[in-house]
Amino acid sequence: MLSVAVIVSLLPAAPAAAQAHAGTTYYVDSRAGDDAAAGTSASTAWKTLDKAVADLEPGDTVSVRRGSGFTGPLTLTSSGTKAKPITLTTHGSGARPKITGSDDDCVVVKGDHWRISGLRASGCRWAGFQIDGHDNELIGVEADKNIAGAFVTPSGTRNTIRDSVFTDNNRMSVNDKGGDNDSGAFGVLLNGDDNVVTGNTITGSFAKSKDYGYDGAAVEIFGGDRNRVTHNIARNNVTFTELGAKKGETATGNVFAFNVVTTSRKRGSFLVTRGPRHIVGPVKGTVAVHNSVYLPAKDTIGWSCHDGCAPSILKLRNNVIVVGGETGFADGKGADEGGSVYKGRKHRFKLGPKSVKADPMFTSRTDLRLRPGSPALGRGIALPPSWYGGKAFAKDMKGKALTGSPDAGAYQR
Template sequence: MDSTRRWTVPVLGAFTVGELFLAAPVPTTGVPGGAVAAPASTAAAAGTVYYVDSGAGRDSAAGTSEATAWRSLHRVNAAELRPGDTVRFRRGGDWRGTLRLRGRGTAAAPISAEPYGKGADPRITGSTACVVIAGMYVRVSGLRASRCQWAGFEVRGDHNELNGVHSDHNVTGVQFIGSHNTVRNSVLSGNNRMSVNDKGGDDDSGAFGVLLNGDDNLVVGNVIVDSYAQSEDYGTDGAAVEVYNGDRNRVARNVSRDNETFVELGARKGKTAEGNVFSNNVVTSSRKRGSFLITRGPGSPIGPVRGTVAVHNSVYLPARDTIGWSCGDGCSPAILKLRNNVIVVGGRIGEEDGKGGADEGGNVYRGRSPRFKLGPGSIIADPRFRSREDLHLSPGSPALGRGVKLGPEWFGGAALARDLTGARLPAAPAAGAYQH
């Protein structure tokens, strides 16, 4: 990732629809708790349950039993879903088009979409955005959005949740435009296509696992893999998580593999991307280039990005053309704070400019040419990861007990002040995403 790149709002349709891919195998390990599985029904007892079968259903049927299932997404989209209602899609089914969930549930009685039967996850494909949630308190679990022209899941409303979904081979796996939404326990794999990819202009964009354009959203416990694409402007591009015009989002306890960068942040002039928190994530890559975190100060056309916090992350990017973190264009403690991370790169450990530079401490680094001043408790040393893929700390690691005690505000709340496995942080925590 070119830390000097300029962003533009992604342009829909700047791609070749025919350049679609066969689905890659779904990784099901590495998420806290083991394999990703769709949860049990969240339907409220008073709601109506509707069934959808792409093979044997009929849109003229009642839809209220497996024997009278609807067939098409069009029929679902036309239904007036009420609080507590559930729409169940038959496993093994395939639908082409867009599922539009506009209903307004409540916290006590959400509207739900989920699978039923046996077989592969129900798959929706082929549209600009395959699943669009414009309502409130909508819960989607166990669905797959694949080979969509823009987003697998586009969440425009507020207080919605994606749980145990799979999104692959899109420009972006999940896009949050609304606020107070959640994606958890999901697999976002091979979202490796560009929406803008042209020579010149410094404007290529795409290959996002999660694109955060809204505020107060939560990205927790997911596996994000292969957000990486060829770029005319940058050589390669992509991000597990991209924040553009989004405030106070929390990204915690995710496993990131083989993405171009883990997170990049920016904002259009007149907009903000403030107070975003990244905690207890594990980031590895076998790619030839990559980075952990890229952010900007006031000198950037898409800055300043204020109040970014990165705590207790474990990063291993062994290739030479890599960077741990970059805080340019007038970096200061108001731009970036780093605590208790373990960052190992084959390239540049980190870089800052400005009068103050980033506010960092309690970190363990290994790599080449640090371009920043080490803060209190930070060291450059081998953290002794167990292996290239297992970033648990071996006995005798200098990261053990290295971390400083942090209050819940550093994590975006007490519920997120836990390591990748869910363990509580001790009084003398280890740096990195795993405690012992």
């Protein structure tokens, strides 16, 4: 997992006014707190979160003692501002404060300009964290045993999910036989626009499906536009990302950059997208650049662009993809591809400029840095920052800037 320092270096610097958010700090301790107390110090903490989050003002902070436990939902309706966000954080030592409850979603962010860190949402009805508002941040949270670890709804825009851990979100929402409609097991599900998912570790998005055998995705985008998914580590998910939209809606211009994807499962894929003939297509303008992928089992595929693929549907640059099955598939006019290294049993697409079929010489099955002599070294095509989602994201997995002829994959020399 990336260090906090590296993740912060990948993001735009916050304005100075946003750094100092004067306000009142309220304290919560589920074990020793008392809702009749003052709530303004650790020694006079309240007992319940509902008491603490009612009627908050911009710049206020709610600090929850580690080791606390609560039953959701925790619904956050107040709003901060860009200069004075509302902060929900932790204090003390021990386990992260845990919010659970199978009857409701655990943390529901209806307001705007929240900074939420240090919480764990586990075993919730549907989502661990649901974000309906805009300009919110989830930083260093954990979510497990949900249908979706984090869910950004269609109204959720310009939110950031970073430096967090999503583990074994392995339950299905729809799981009925014969409908080609099973759905669930999402690390992160994006239905909204202009969100950022960066620096997270996402594992175990994997559940049995009556339609597909198994289903699940580290980051799924359905109906969301211009989202940026960068610098994430994904292990043992069914798919890293799958994209779609309802007919008449869009999922346009989403970017996947500098992600590291591995699995030990018997089947899996890196990216699945669709053309206009598919029931949830077309998905236009997807960009996948500088990703490193290792899926060694025989029933795996690197990327798939089907039911009317075209350069307007999918662009790939500077990726390193090793699979035990098919490196990539494109029908129709094909994808716009180049600067990549592929290794697999077969491929069904036209190699673009500078792309080759070769062993990229990963350091190991789990360490996808390149060894000396790798054909991926210097293989990449120099690109403007817009390919990565902006200048803030034009750095490799370790925060190193790209210069000259870049290496293919998520790591630079």
